[in-house]
Each structure stands twice: as C-alpha cells, then as structure tokens.
Amino acid sequence: MSWQPELDDLARRQTMAEAMGGPDKVKRQHDGGRLTVRERVGAMLDPGSFHEVGAIAGKAKYALDGSLQEFTPSNCVMGRGLIDGRPVVVVGDDFTVRGGSADATIKEKPIMAERMAADLRLPIIRIIEGSGGGGSVKTIETTGRANLPGGIGGQAMYHLTGDNLSRVPVVGLGLGSVAGLGAARLAATHFSVMTKETSAMFVAGPPVVNALGNNLSKAELGGWEIQCKAGAVDHAVDSEEEAFAAARRFLSYLPGHVWELPKRLPSEDDPNRTDESLLGVIPRNIRQPYRMRPIIEGLMDRGSVFEMGRYFGRSVITCLARLNGLPVAVLAGDPMFYAGSWTADACAKVVRFVDLAETFHLPVVYLMDCPGFMIGLEAEQSATIRWGVRAMAAVNQSTVPWCTVIVRNAFGVAGVVHQPANRFSVRHAWPSARWGSLPLEGGIEAAYRADLDAAEDRAATLAEIEARLQLLRSPLRTAEAFWVEEIIDPRQTRRLLCDFAGLAERVLEPGMRAHGMRP
Known part of the structure; x- marks a missing residue:
C-alpha cells in the first residue's frame, strides 16, 4: 500500500497555494511595479533556503x-530560511489575496512566525503590504458581526511584536500600501525600510x-518623505531589491539574538x-559648520558605515559601523542642522539608538559636537527638555562600553549626556x-x-x-585640572577607537537587559 495519492493531493494543493490570488492579481501586482510575496521571500533569503510553514492553509471548496474544487491560500506566507548562511524567520503579506487584509488571513500564521522567532531565538523579517488588522468594513457583512479589536485572547500579536524587540533583531519592509496593524508591525522594528x-x-x-x-493622495498622506522625516520609518530605497540588500546589511552587524554577542569580521x-585631513577639518570660525559624515567614514573601517534614520532628528547622526572588524554603534553631532543642537526629535532618535546598542551589546562611539538643547518657542512647544531627560x-x-570623542562643542545639560x-x-x-x-x-x-x-563703549x-x-576656555587648561582626561591629535583617533573596540570586546556580556527596547 502506498500513500502516493495523498502526496499527489498535497502537491496539487501546494501548486494552488503558489498561484496566490491568480494570474490576474499577480499581473496587477507586477504592473504596479511590485513583486509578489513569494518573489520577495526568494529574493530576501539565500537561494533555495526557504522552508515554508503552513503553505496549504487557506479556504477550500x-x-x-469530497474532491477539492477551489482553494484560496491564506494571504500570509511564513517560514524559515537563511541570510548569509544564518537562520532567520520571514513572514510576508500576500497582497494578491484580498489586498493583504485580515479578511483572507489565518491569524495564527503571523503569530506563529513571531513565536518561532522568540522561542528559536531567530531574527525575523516582516515583509508587509496591506492592513493585516481586523478586516475591512465589508467583514461585518461577511461574518455577520462587528470585530472587537483584540477580542478574547487575541492580544498575542501585539504582545509578541513588542517583546521580540528585546530578544531578536526585527526588520520590517514596507513594500506597498501599509495601514492599520500592518503599519504598527512596520513601526515595531529595529530597522524599517520603504x-x-x-x-x-x-x-x-x-x-x-x-x-x-x-x-490627500497616498504619497501626500504617508509617503516615504512623510514617514522618514517623522521617524516612523528608518530608511527609503528606490527598489525592492535595494530594500532586501539593506535588510541583509543591517542584520550583518547584529548577533542572531541577545544571548549572543556581535561577531568581529576579518x-x-x-x-x-x-x-592628515583631520588636522584641518574643524573650522576655527565657530560659526562655520562642517560635514561630520566624512569624518565618520574616515575613522571607521572603510565601507563599513551603515546610517539609520538620516531624515529624522537631523542634528544627530546614527549609524552602525565596524572598528577593526567589530560592530559598533556610532552617534555623532551634525552641525549642518541647528548647529548640532538636540531637538525633541533628535533626543527621541538618541533614545532609540542607544536602546538598540544596549539590546544587542554594541559598544558606542560618540563623536560629539553639541552646543546644547535646542532653544526657543518651538523647542518649548515640542517639550525638548522632557525628551532630553529621556535621552x-x-x-x-546603558551598560555597554562607551567611548566619546569631543570634536567641538559640549555645552549645557545636553553636554552632560555625552x-x-x-x-x-x-x-x-x-x-x-x-x-x-x-x-x-x-x-x-x-x-x-x-x-x-x-x-x-559697550561693544x-x-x-x-x-x-x-x-x-x-582652552581645552588644555581644562586638562591641567584633569577635568578632561586626554587631548589628542585628531590623526590618532582611529587607532584609539580601534584600541577601544578591542578592550570593549573583552567585557561584552550576552543576555537580556534590564531596560528592554520599546518601539
């Protein structure tokens, strides 16, 4: 006796599931300049590494x-795969089936993806397109009742999306229209891309x-310029392929989970x-700005700088980089915006970035140029001091090793935070x-x-x-009193930072931190 008939039935169902919403819906997806969810998963992961879970879950007629006539797959595709040989969880919305909304989903699938990431200690990549929430208004008619958000025992998704931020790297890719719970899942990440x-x-x-x-059009209401400037999303790219590359690169700096340490690469x-250019990079004219990013690029390992949140809180630069191969979190002032003063947005950016470094055991390098908190009516209206004390x-x-290089300004209460x-x-x-x-x-x-x-003569x-x-005011006078430890030749900065990275690596400790990361 053979079980081949059942295997044939299984293969047929898998083929039907891979057809997604059908040729017309797939064509519409492509005509809109977007890949299908299965194409996205394939492009995100190492070739041939995807192991799907729940492929044949859906609705059948x-x-x-008793023979199968029709099958509509769930609009959630999830499973495990590899990125650069490292295991990850990936979960994606299928917009070709009911626009990625909950009308056609099986809620247990994305919940299982989050649980898999948490319990197997694997990074999770959310590929998001749709609402993913309680369904459309039409759901009231199709179900015969109105949905109570969360329902009875329905809080698992919200609980897991928050808790996973303290356990494993979480990446969100917004690759179409993202609304409701979908938007929440995109925002509740360590790194997000549109x-x-x-x-x-x-x-x-x-x-x-x-x-x-x-x-308002979609772009006017929630396009990338709106969301990146507001800080709801970290990064924007021109193509989906660039989004996958950005996600892979972000993950390369982090351990697979908080019970591991970041790995030094050759x-x-x-x-x-x-x-030599560092000798003259800071103008003597204190009112003249300069560009901080070339300084960062010059001090870190060549080609290793990966900036996050460039369009939000712009007086502060945040990026991941490597020093002699070791991943570090780099914080820097940007005098091109508000002379480097910390605005409310900049403070919020600092909080999130320092929490990221603390969660994943990344030593912090702070290239400081901060003349203080932003002042004025707008600063008071945005509660800058409240956000400042949060920073x-x-x-x-934080408990991770910390190295500060005071490049120019360090003034006021914000100066204390260096x-x-x-x-x-x-x-x-x-x-x-x-x-x-x-x-x-x-x-x-x-x-x-x-x-x-x-x-x-007042003047x-x-x-x-x-x-x-x-x-x-000379810094040398401050050093005489040992109110600052070292005044250094700027040309020696990279050597000293690499020394710091080596010392920091010796004392890094894995595990969850007392102050878990929040979205």
Missing part, C-alpha cells in the same frame, strides 16, 4: 464527492482620512591608519573642543550685564571680556 515610489504607510488610508474632509583596514536616562542606564554617569567610559577631546555651562556667545551678555550697562567692553574668557 469541495464537490459532493520603497519610494511604490509604498506608503498610514494608520488609516486616504479613503478613511479623506472622508474627514481632506483630499578587516583589511589598518587600525593604525592616519588621515539622558537612556545613556545613563557619556554614562557613574561608570567608567573612555573619553578623548580634540584641540578644537569647546565646553562650558553656556557658550560664551550670548552668555557674556547675561553674566556681565552690569559691567556692560555701565561701560562707556569694546564686550570684546575685551570675550577675549579674556577665550584664553581661559
């Missing part, structure tokens, strides 16, 4: 004799929003490499460094108001006071 021309993300799409009296870049708490609660309190961290300063409770510019007018008001007196204080 049978003839009176495609510029073919994707949009929103809590509710244009039909719902425009019913309130608006007239590096051909000399850790003792020097760069301070995140830095102080290293964790109450534990050792490595700190260097360039000769161009300046610091204090307040910058002299503007601060003199407040501190010496009586002298200036009494002066016959001359102001200039004399400023010249006198400038002499005292």
